[in-house]
Amino acid sequence: SDYEGKNYSIGKKAFYNCDSLTSVTIPEGVTSIGDYAFSSCNNLTSITLPEGVTLIGDAAFCYCSALTSITLPESLTEIGFYAFEDCFALTSIISKNTTPPTVEYGAFNYVDKSIPVYVPKSSVEAYKSAEYWKEFMYIQPIDEIPSSIIDSTTGSITVRINNNKIVVEGTDNYIIYSISGQNLGKTESVEKGIYIVVVNGKSYKVIAK
Numbered sequence: 447s448d449y450e451g452k453n454y455s456i457g458k459k460a461f462y463n464c465d466s467l468t469s470v471t472i473p474e475g476v477t478s479i480g481d482y483a484f485s486s487c488n489n490l491t492s493i494t495l496p497e498g499v500t501l502i503g504d505a506a507f508c509y510c511s512a513l514t515s516i517t518l519p520e521s522l523t524e525i526g527f528y529a530f531e532d533c534f535a536l537t538s539i540i541s542k543n544t545t546p547p548t549v550e551y552g553a554f555n556y557v558d559k560s561i562p563v564y565v566p567k568s569s570v571e572a573y574k575s576a577e578y579w580k581e582f583m584y585i586q587p588i589d590e591i592p593s594s595i596i597d598s599t600t601g602s603i604t605v606r607i608n609n610n611k612i613v614v615e616g617t618d619n620y621i622i623y624s625i626s627g628q629n630l631g632k633t634e635s636v637e638k639g640i641y642i643v644v645v646n647g648k649s650y651k652v653i654a655k
Contacts, residue, residue: 456483458503465489472496479506481526488512497521502529504550511535517542524548531555534640537651540564540588546576554578560623560642560649564588584649605643605650611635612643612652620645 455478461467463486470484471494481503484490490510495502497519504526507513513533518525520542527550530536534556541547544566559581565573567587573579603616612633614620622630623642630641636654643650 456480458482459485461487463487468492470494472499474498477501479503481505482508485509495519495522500524502526504528505531508532514538516540518547519543522547524550525553526550528552528555530557533557535651535653536561538562538564539582541573542566542588544569544572546573546579549576549578551578554581558640558642558651559583560644561651562586562648603645605645605652607636607652607654610637610654612641612654614643614645617645 454476456472456476458480459482460480461484462482465488467487467490469492470490474496475498476496477498478501479499483503483506485505485507486509489512491512491514493513493516495518498521499519500521500523502522502525505528506526508528508531510533512535514535515538516536517540522543525547531552532555536557538561541563546569560583562584563573563582564586565588567589570585570587573585606613612622620632621644622633623644624630638654641652641654643652
């Protein structure tokens with residue numbers, strides 16, 4: 447193809463503040479995401495990065511407040527300053543590189559550190575000791591990813607919001623926390639906001655709108 451052997455980058459501020467973007471699939475051949483490339487894309491819920499991307503630039507996805515999950519390719523080696531700052535709707539991160547990518551200061555500022563981070567099985571301990579990665583409480587093998595992270599469904603357990611009530615189906619063994627960490631027990635009715643539901647040691651984020 448015309449793209450073969452060529453390296454491309456998404457330029458600095460390329461899609462900055464594009465409120466109409468809801469999902470993006472970046473094509474193969476792109477090796478870097480420029481500084482502020484998708485910053486302040488407030489309605490961006492998903493991003494697919496191809497193998498070959500080695501660098502996510504400074505503040506590339508900061509203030510993407512609707513982004514729910516991100517999969518980082520095996521090729522990724524560096525995540526820039528403030529890259530995912532204020533991505534507070536993230537419910538999971540998948541990182542495929544067996545060597546934890548270098549993370550610059552502030553890359554995960556205001557990202558909930560109780561969300562699961564899925565990494566290669568052989569690398570769990572490496573991520574648990576790597577700077578900034580080690581702030582995440584639940585670093586787990588990729589082969590333990592629930593079949594549907596977005597729906598917060600694991601086996602027979604489902605966590606969802608229904609009429610501003612948090613509904614947990616399939617178990618009674620759960621605790622609900624506010625985003626600030628306050629233990630709310632098994633409270634049912636909730637105000638608007640983000641809540642963490644811990645089920646059998648795994649955490650799920652639900653958003654009451």
